[in-house]
Amino acid sequence: GTAAIWLSRLDGYQVDSVLATRPLQVLPVFGTLVALAGGWVAARAVRKPAAPWGLMAIAVVSVAVAAWWPKAERAAPIRPPAAAAVVINTDDAVNTWIHGGGWDRFVTVLQANDKVYAGVRAEDPEAIWRGCEALIPVLRQEFPAPPDAKIAEAWQEALRALESGATACVPFFRDGKPDGGTTGRELKKGLDQLKIVQQALLEAQQRAIS
Numbered sequence: 001g002t003a004a005i006w007l008s009r010l011d012g013y014q015v016d017s018v019l020a021t022r023p024l025q026v027l028p029v030f031g032t033l034v035a036l037a038g039g040w041v042a043a044r045a046v047r048k049p050a051a052p053w054g055l056m057a058i059a060v061v062s063v064a065v066a067a068w069w070p071k072a073e074r075a076a077p078i079r080p081p082a083a084a085a086v087v088i089n090t091d092d093a094v095n096t097w098i099h100g101g102g103w104d105r106f107v108t109v110l111q112a113n114d115k116v117y118a119g120v121r122a123e124d125p126e127a128i129w130r131g132c133e134a135l136i137p138v139l140r141q142e143f144p145a146p147p148d149a150k151i152a153e154a155w156q157e158a159l160r161a162l163e164s165g166a167t168a169c170v171p172f173f174r175d176g177k178p179d180g181g182t183t184g185r186e187l188k189k190g191l192d193q194l195k196i197v198q199q200a201l202l203e204a205q206q207r208a209i210s
Helices: 002-008 023-046 053-067 090-121 125-139 149-175 182-209
Strands: none
Touching: 090 125, 090 149, 090 182, 125 149, 149 182
8 A cells, every 4th residue: 555655656766745845744655664674574484473563553654644634736837927017218218318428320321411511501412412311320330229119100200201311311412413402302301300309309308306
């Protein structure tokens, strides 16, 4: 009976967690086995038929003690508790972006774009197309967008429109090729989006520090 209990609680080469946590109930089982073995050896020594009723009673009690605990369920993998949802303050994130190089990136684009308009104000076609040519690589520089969906959308649209206008600007003012109005239309759209981005950045920063 004791062996059956042990076998029923084997999981591979180990007993299950229930049996492992019950040493006070396991000890009687081992004690029973040792006592029975001793009785068998003693009976062989005196060459008399042994009737170890007392040992059998101990075995019955031990089996009962070991058997009353319910068999453990197979252990499920322990999983960490679900992480609490992280709430991000967008204004704080934008303020961090500004101080982490975002504002410098914005000003760099603004200044490069202003060189194009300096040529326009001077009515100098060469200055215009050279300004456009210099603007394109500035727009293509890698830098994370602002961490606010609306600001990021306006920022990406500003970069797209400015690059489109600057790309059409170079052959138009340098080579005299027609552009279908793309240069003026796209450069103006890009400048309008930059104004929206600037206002939104300053408002988010103000909310973050207030």
